[in-house]
Amino acid sequence: GEDVEQSLFLSVREGDSSVINCTYTDSSSTYLYWYKQEPGAGLQLLTYIFSNMDMKQDQRLTVLLNKKDKHLSLRIADTQTGDSAIYFCAEVYSSASKIIFGSGTRLSIRP
């Protein structure tokens, strides 16, 4: 079946690293995504990882994929107030098909 799970809330201190975790069930997923959603704004694709990769780094973002455990994580280094948002983990079979989203993790930053 198709299911993506993630914790609902995360609070970190400004300047620390944030790690958002996600588990998924479909081992045939081709791509795994992280989307960001800010209040009143549309969904923004932050980064994605192809299923045959273990890690991807993009500036302050690091994505780790453990295919054996079907676990995906997003690390945001030096977390800033502008990183406050809801972060969605998502999976897709192929780039043409529907995206299966998790329920989102709300990241809040404390001073």
Added chain:
Amino acid sequence: DTGVSQNPRHKITKRGQNVTFRCDPISEHNRLYWYRQTLGQGPEFLTYFQNEAQLEKSRLLSDRFSAERPKGSFSTLEIQRTEQGDSAMYLCASSAEFSGASSYNEQFFGPGTRLTVL
């Protein structure tokens, strides 16, 4: 602005009324997707078009819902006899079509239409 646009941005209606939403995708994109997002949840897939052909529909898309993309450009999503449970954000996304084993076609999302059914 060359992104995905959706109209209206907000719609308040009374239970039992019909509503129609419009999505204008990025002009060169031939794929168009509709999703629904309720409060505290991630978006859920509703349906998907490639050009004017509707290729997949979710079980969430009851008989009261119909989507069209008559000329392969803009799309409309109509909900008949709205119910309070239809209250949600309706998101549209579009993507281009590239071939190849390692091709990646990002879905670009619009700002959504927020529907409130009273």
